[in-house]
Amino acid sequence: MDAPSSTLDETLIRQFSEIVGEKYALTGNDDIAPYVVERRGLFGGRTPLVLRPGSTEEVSRIMTLAYETRTPVVPQGGNTGLVGGQMPDATGREVVVSVSRMNRIREIDTTSDTITAEAGVVLQALQEAAGENDRLFPLSLGSQGSCQIGGNLSSNAGGTGVLAYGNARELCLGLEVVLPDGRIFDDLRKLKKDNTGYDLKDLFVGAEGTLGIITAAVLKLFPKPKGREVAWAGLNSPDDALRLFRLAQDRAGSAVTTFEMSLDRPLEFLFRHFPATQPPLAERYPCYVMLEISSVRSTEDARSLIEDILSAALEDGMVLDAAIAANGQQFNDFWAMRENMSEAQKPEGFSIKHDISVPVAAIPLFVKEGAKLVEQVAPGSRVVCFGHMGDGNLHYNVSEPVGGDAAAFQALYGKMNEAIHGLVHSLGGSFSAEHGIGRLKRDELIASAPPVATELMRAVKQAIDPVGIMNPNKVI
16 A cells, blocks of 8 residues: 655654564554544544554653654544544654553552553553452543543543542552653652652643653552442523532532533434433423432442432422432433433534533533523524533533534634633633643633743743654644
């Protein structure tokens, strides 16, 4: 097969290839194709070479050669990112380094409650390994069957468990990172308390591969819950959802492990495009909450807590109807409803997506004012709002109007972002809660961040990557 055109000379390609071996140096178009297109199709690029190292030492040798030859490198994990941070540019000069072969779990320590895993370990595999040792690794994402730990850490992934356990940064105790010049930063420690200077690992978590390549991590484990109960509740409004959240926190505290809110339209799309999905409630409601309670004591304890919360909410009138999963199958079905919401939106046409966070108390106001702005920018378009209300993160997506001009709607992407992100800013929120910056939001970050913050980020980048080869033109 033909090799893609390249501005890298054949000698340099051969030098890189020799580090990993010919089998793991991809140069043909068909072999490279999966690494240069991301899942939403918004970003693509070109590369003459995809390297698939099998060890930290090989990554170190790759970066040493890249540094000496000033060759830009783009790290990549499971290629599930949504902002283009894992994509090479169009120049054909950037080399993609995939860590997918580095997929060993090096150690599980049930006394320290830690797991040490290489960057290419798939999230679901890590969850399963923890479960086999009667432990829980709580990071949970819709892409967990293909996303990898290195990418999760590089993007500071969130998901449905942040409310109780924190995002990827909070779950990370130590890192192994290959720096842009090939040096290895070995900080694979299990310490939960350590005040010896700057916490350097936090520079790399959330940096989206712009400061180095994460090759391994020490991650926290938790006791495996003895009981988990999940319920769907129908409500009149996000205001009532906020009241329910406060009630659940008061009654169950840290046992509230998931609190997801959805307006009606995401479920409308779900029932239309996933016809096997059974509605959890007999009637349709303007607003829904999926609530999960986990107990380290027993199934009976979890059941008692969720029944207590919902009984009080029904009596108060903040909840109009509710259903608790009756068995394991219904438990999985209830979770599948939430996990399939993003896929159910795709058949409805182009959508303008926002991954925002605001203070939890501001969510009802954001939803109310956001709907007004959407109608002003694109009359007739459809708000698809769902997400992690418990930690203030909503996926506020806007689908094109039925029967409208798709191209005209797409042309409003920038104007819609400006309106919604302006509202988010006024409420003290963030326009990138868990998906990262990548290529999609880089210009907006530079334009909206305080000048001092931008200066500090650029100073960090310059100090660690002085020749600018590490995932260039991403984030900052």
